[in-house]
Amino acid sequence: LLLLAGCQNNQSYPTDYEQLSEDERLVIRFSHVVGEDTPKGTAARKFAELVKKYSNGYIEVQVFANGTLYKDSEELEALMRGDIQMIAPATSKLTHLVPEISVLDLPYAFRSLEEVHDYLQSEVGQELTEKLQKHNLYSVGIWDSGFKQLSNNINPIYTFSDLKGLNMRIMPSDILYKQFEIAGANSKKIDFNTVFNELKKGSIDGQENTLSNISSKNLYSLQHYLTISDHGYLGYLLLFNYEFWNSLSPDVQAILVSALQEVQQWEWDLVNELNIQKQEEIEQCECVEIYTLPEEEKKRWEKAFDPVYDFYKMRYPDRYIKALPKFS
Numbered sequence: 204l205l206l207l208a209g210c211q212n213n214q215s216y217p218t219d220y221e222q223l224s225e226d227e228r229l230v231i232r233f234s235h236v237v238g239e240d241t242p243k244g245t246a247a248r249k250f251a252e253l254v255k256k257y258s259n260g261y262i263e264v265q266v267f268a269n270g271t272l273y274k275d276s277e278e279l280e281a282l283m284r285g286d287i288q289m290i291a292p293a294t295s296k297l298t299h300l301v302p303e304i305s306v307l308d309l310p311y312a313f314r315s316l317e318e319v320h321d322y323l324q325s326e327v328g329q330e331l332t333e334k335l336q337k338h339n340l341y342s343v344g345i346w347d348s349g350f351k352q353l354s355n356n357i358n359p360i361y362t363f364s365d366l367k368g369l370n371m372r373i374m375p376s377d378i379l380y381k382q383f384e385i386a387g388a389n390s391k392k393i394d395f396n397t398v399f400n401e402l403k404k405g406s407i408d409g410q411e412n413t414l415s416n417i418s419s420k421n422l423y424s425l426q427h428y429l430t431i432s433d434h435g436y437l438g439y440l441l442l443f444n445y446e447f448w449n450s451l452s453p454d455v456q457a458i459l460v461s462a463l464q465e466v467q468q469w470e471w472d473l474v475n476e477l478n479i480q481k482q483e484e485i486e487q488c489e490c491v492e493i494y495t496l497p498e499e500e501k502k503r504w505e506k507a508f509d510p511v512y513d514f515y516k517m518r519y520p521d522r523y524i525k526a527l528p529k530f531s
């Protein structure tokens with residue numbers, strides 16, 4: 204993903220940055236919608252720290268968490284307009300621009316996060332992310348949130364048929380819509396930052412998300428049942444406004460790339476541990492019944508989701524599916 208050369212030199216930057224005024228610094232505004240204690244929240248702060256260090260304070264990344272600057276449904280437009288310079292949206296939220304990217308939403312498409320990274324770095328993966336450039340978006344990396352789990356307050360989900368009739372919140376992706384439709388459930392596309400309220404109001408029964416998101420937004424406190432299903436990937440493309448990126452000098456780009464490479468590896472190493480820790484925290488509340496789907500059951504679900512793959516194949520070139528590790 205990060206094809207540019209690493210940081211070569213930063214000698215053209217003032218070392219005495221404390222004396223620079225705001226106007227003399229290069230400010231990059233990075234907006235996101237999740238909590239500070241999530242993989243994305245932590246990685247965004249680390250990225251800001253590293254960039255400051257490597258540029259001797261010349262580049263300042265201002266991170267706005269929890270959707271405080273722009274809401275979930277607003278941040279992409281704000282980036283495309285150039286009101287902010289960077290976001291890291293879930294890949295599902297890019298599928299209205301590049302629908303082929305919804306290959307990443309297919310249930311049980313990947314068995315590990317490494318498989319996702321390899322896929323995105325392959326020729327096919329690069330082709331997908333490059334399609335964003337015509338929307339003035341430049342992808343410079345991938346951060347994971349992890350695999351999604353299912354929570355609801357109607358009935359425990361042990362088998363595929365237990366999904367039937369549930370009203371579930373989804374991110375805006377037609378593949379996610381299809382996934383629940385195939386299972387006989389209903390789904391609603393809802394902004395991340397309003398999921399808690401919608402669960403509270405009862406307009407939805409449940410939702411799918413990673414444990415760090417479920418925990419950091421206290422979603423589990425409103426849910427009776429949680430199934431560890433690992434049924435789909437949730438991760439982020441690190442995006443710059445492309446015009447802004449092109450306006451940067453090669454040495455500024457090199458500093459950013461170098462920091463991004465370092466943070467990306469750090470984030471990948473952190474994510475599994477953080478999700479395990481979040482599961483322990485959820486278990487401790489003793490407020491939600493947790494069930495882990497056995498491997499044989501996951502296989503049955505994977506098979507039951509076959510029609511979602513057919514739906515994708517009918518619309519988009521099947522090379523994106525063929526290149527998935529489980530088929531290649």
Ligand code: LMR
Nearest residue numbers: 236237293348374395412
């Ligand atoms: C969601 O909407 O559930 C996630 O995309 C939030 C996030 O950015 O992790």
